[in-house]
Amino acid sequence: MSDEARLLFAAYRPGGQDANDPTFATALEASKNDPLLAQWLAEQQEFDRAVAEKLRAVAIPDDLHAKILAGAKAGRQRAWWAAPRIWALAAAFVFFAGIAALWPGKEAGLADWQKHGLAVVGEILAARESFDLQNRDAAALTAWLRDHAVPQPVVLPAALGGKQTLGCKTIAWDGHKMSLICFDLGEGVIVHLLTTDRAGLVNVPPDGAPHFARDGVWTVAMWNEGDKTLMLASDRGEAPLRRVLQIAMRGAAPESLLAFAR
Amino acid sequence: MSEPLSSTVRPIDFTELVDRHYAALFRFALSMAKNASDAADLTQQTFYLWAAKGHQLRDLAKVKSWLFTTLYREYVSTYRHNTKFPHVELDDVSHEMPSVAPSIFNDIDGNTVVSALAAVDEVFRAPLSLFYLEDHSYQEIADILGIPIGTVMSRLSRGKAQLRQLLLDANVDAGNKIVPMRAGGKGAA
Numbered sequence: 001m002s003d004e005a006r007l008l009f010a011a012y013r014p015g016g017q018d019a020n021d022p023t024f025a026t027a028l029e030a031s032k033n034d035p036l037l038a039q040w041l042a043e044q045q046e047f048d049r050a051v052a053e054k055l056r057a058v059a060i061p062d063d064l065h066a067k068i069l070a071g072a073k074a075g076r077q078r079a080w081w082a083a084p085r086i087w088a089l090a091a092a093f094v095f096f097a098g099i100a101a102l103w104p105g106k107e108a109g110l111a112d113w114q115k116h117g118l119a120v121v122g123e124i125l126a127a128r129e130s131f132d133l134q135n136r137d138a139a140a141l142t143a144w145l146r147d148h149a150v151p152q153p154v155v156l157p158a159a160l161g162g163k164q165t166l167g168c169k170t171i172a173w174d175g176h177k178m179s180l181i182c183f184d185l186g187e188g189v190i191v192h193l194l195t196t197d198r199a200g201l202v203n204v205p206p207d208g209a210p211h212f213a214r215d216g217v218w219t220v221a222m223w224n225e226g227d228k229t230l231m232l233a234s235d236r237g238e239a240p241l242r243r244v245l246q247i248a249m250r251g252a253a254p255e256s257l258l259a260f261a262r
Numbered sequence: 263m264s265e266p267l268s269s270t271v272r273p274i275d276f277t278e279l280v281d282r283h284y285a286a287l288f289r290f291a292l293s294m295a296k297n298a299s300d301a302a303d304l305t306q307q308t309f310y311l312w313a314a315k316g317h318q319l320r321d322l323a324k325v326k327s328w329l330f331t332t333l334y335r336e337y338v339s340t341y342r343h344n345t346k347f348p349h350v351e352l353d354d355v356s357h358e359m360p361s362v363a364p365s366i367f368n369d370i371d372g373n374t375v376v377s378a379l380a381a382v383d384e385v386f387r388a389p390l391s392l393f394y395l396e397d398h399s400y401q402e403i404a405d406i407l408g409i410p411i412g413t414v415m416s417r418l419s420r421g422k423a424q425l426r427q428l429l430l431d432a433n434v435d436a437g438n439k440i441v442p443m444r445a446g447g448k449g450a451a
Contacts, residue, residue: 010419011393011400018399047426052394054375058292060285064302068280068309 002037005030014045110215111203114231116173117194118218120180121233131167141168141181150179151228153195157181159248166190189240194231204229210245212238221245280309283329286395290330293391294337296380308333330406334388370429378428386421389414
């Protein structure tokens with residue numbers, strides 16, 4: 001007990017903050033019946049108090065406080081993705097989510113992997129999750145996803161080259177890897193593109209034109225691209241999705257998108 | 263003094279955050295980086311990162327841990343060159359602490375203690391600094407450093423033993439009077 005108690009007491013703060021922590025209860029009780037252990041603890045506490053007091057007296061550079069504030073201010077100017085506009089979008093998301101909750105709509109019955117992907121998007125918009133990489137350039141995001149061996153879209157990022165991206169994230173679901181890229185269409189409209197391998201998934205759309213569905217606040221378009229399946233999501237209804245797909249069709253659209261155009 | 267970074271969607275006041283934590287962060291950085299210039303850079307970088315993305319953190323209770331974790335990661339990625347800490351098992355821990363009479367501190371200033379702390383093996387220094395400088399609990403230290411609780415305790419135990427020995431040596435070098443105490447943690451003479 002004695003060695004075990006000494007090990008525990010190494011983490012026992014001298015100010016009494018841990019007095020009610022059950023981790024230390026047995027050791028503290030043992031020290032009452034072991035004068036040597038009690039003395040050892042008292043000496044250690046005295047040593048700890050003295051060291052802490054000396055260290056806390058170390059002077060801080062006079063100009064550090066001002067430098068921190070100045071540096072952070074510059075940082076704010078550089079952090080474009082932390083701009084109030086993004087927070088306004090998040091607020092809009094919460095608003096629309098609230099509306100959707102009150103408004104009975106048709107539910108598409110998305111598969112769990114799709115719901116999980118949308119849940120992650122919601123977490124990002126609510127600032128509880130963050131992107132793995134923030135960049136305005138879609139090519140930078142797809143390169144990063146390629147480097148991390150995550151399924152990635154080909155057609156849309158290339159076709160939407162004129163549109164800025166917000167960032168990307170890798171998502172894991174039940175052994176499957178997904179990538180997420182968020183596109184900023186301007187005027188407060190963001191669409192979110194999830195891409196994953198088709199193999200082993202349920203609710204994969206048939207080849208051909210994109211299929212539209214709704215799930216809560218989300219409207220999604222789903223289609224396949226080779227061995228990948230993609231889901232484009234918007235919390236602003238079908239219009240932004242159709243807009244994106246039409247832009248994509250002007251580029252090197254796959255068969256599915258050409259079918260969609262008919 | 264400065265325009266706050268907070269907006270209507272960011273409830274944590276930045277200036278208040280700096281006021282509350284910058285001194286402890288600087289002292290933690292100083293114990294790790296060993297010089298004031300690098301420590302100041304680490305502290306500034308930590309708050310810069312907060313300004314850039316710390317706003318995503320909404321739980322005020324987690325702010326302190328976020329700041330210390332971020333500073334430690336910055337230190338590891340920027341200043342530390344050896345890529346792995348030596349692995350320390352619980353069983354390896356010795357409680358052979360050289361006892362130091364409290365009176366030794368009458369003649370040792372804070373800078374000497376900082377120097378001694380800086381000389382402690384790095385693997386023990388981080389938890390030790392967090393324990394002394396900002397009064398973190400063992401659980402908080404485990405969270406900040408990303409190590410198990412048992413490892414925190416063993417590193418604190420080992421680190422304190424090293425620190426005691428270093429202070430003892432410093433005191434001897436300075437020709438100060440040492441009050442000998444029985445080593446081994448089995449009680450004072």
